[in-house]
Amino acid sequence: MEDIIEVTNLYKTFEIPRGDDIEVLKGITLKVKPGEFVAIMGPSGSGKSTLLNILSSIEDITMGTVLIDGEDLSTVNLVETRRHKSSIIYQDFNLLDYLTALENVMFPMMLTGISEKKAKEKAQELLERVQLAHRSEHIPDDLSGGEKQRVAIARALANDPKILLADEPTGNLDTQTGDTIIELFREIITEKKITVIIVTHDIQVAKQTDRILILREGTLHREDEILEEL
Ligand code: ADP
Numbered sequence: 001m002e003d004i005i006e007v008t009n010l011y012k013t014f015e016i017p018r019g020d021d022i023e024v025l026k027g028i029t030l031k032v033k034p035g036e037f038v039a040i041m042g043p044s045g046s047g048k049s050t051l052l053n054i055l056s057s058i059e060d061i062t063m064g065t066v067l068i069d070g071e072d073l074s075t076v077n078l079v080e081t082r083r084h085k086s087s088i089i090y091q092d093f094n095l096l097d098y099l100t101a102l103e104n105v106m107f108p109m110m111l112t113g114i115s116e117k118k119a120k121e122k123a124q125e126l127l128e129r130v131q132l133a134h135r136s137e138h139i140p141d142d143l144s145g146g147e148k149q150r151v152a153i154a155r156a157l158a159n160d161p162k163i164l165l166a167d168e169p170t171g172n173l174d175t176q177t178g179d180t181i182i183e184l185f186r187e188i189i190t191e192k193k194i195t196v197i198i199v200t201h202d203i204q205v206a207k208q209t210d211r212i213l214i215l216r217e218g219t220l221h222r223e224d225e226i227l228e229e230l
């Protein structure tokens with residue numbers, strides 16, 4: 001099967017106007033198959049968020065190539081890629097506070113120009129899928145952390161992405177609630193055949209994925225490579 005993500009020799013340097021450049025990624029190579037569930041771990045500041053932001057085309061590339069579903073991120077229309085190939089969710093949910101759960105899920109669909117009626121129907125289906133239909137009229141302040149993350153997941157699925165990227169999605173949740181989020185990812189992978197990459201600090205969370213990669217000193221390592229060194 002074709003790889004859905006193919007990163008070759010990726011470098012990322014942040015240029016600091018009045019200081020030394022920060023070389024964060026120094027030759028990342030990563031291949032991910034459709035339907036895989038991958039965890040990325042690594043020390044704080046090692047570049048995990050930077051890597052996810054590059055995969056979701058929020059951050060640009062210094063050197064190297066990133067193919068997402070066969071498309072080279074340096075040549076395609078980034079906005080289109082961002083909308084349709086991948087979605088990203090965060091530790092602090094990033095919901096719009098003044099919109100209801102339903103409106104939050106409708107939001108990315110409205111940006112693509114589909115009718116409000118269609119967006120509403122699909123948002124309702126997605127909220128049902130994450131078992132939050134009964135909370136659709138609530139604003140984020142009236143939801144628990146786990147519920148907010150499920151709204152964020154429903155919103156991330158709104159435009160049928162092929163890849164779901166999650167930056168410490170369980171970081172603000174208790175263990176049990178976190179586990180339900182990981183189970184939800186697994187169900188979505190099975191149902192929709194999408195690919196999920198999560199960044200996590202929690203080894204118990206990482207162990208529930210298909211494979212664990214560790215980002216250290218700018219490069220990615222397989223978990224067993226790191227263990228061999230110890
Ligand atoms: P992690 O998610 O693994 O904790 P990050 O990807 O957030 O790490 O950050 C990696 C390094 O890059 C850190 O040293 C951070 O300060 C730096 N960095 C991240 N984003 C920027 C930016 N926009 N400008 C400058 N430096 C940045």
Ligand code: MG
Pocket residue numbers: 048049050167
């Ligand atoms: Mg981070």
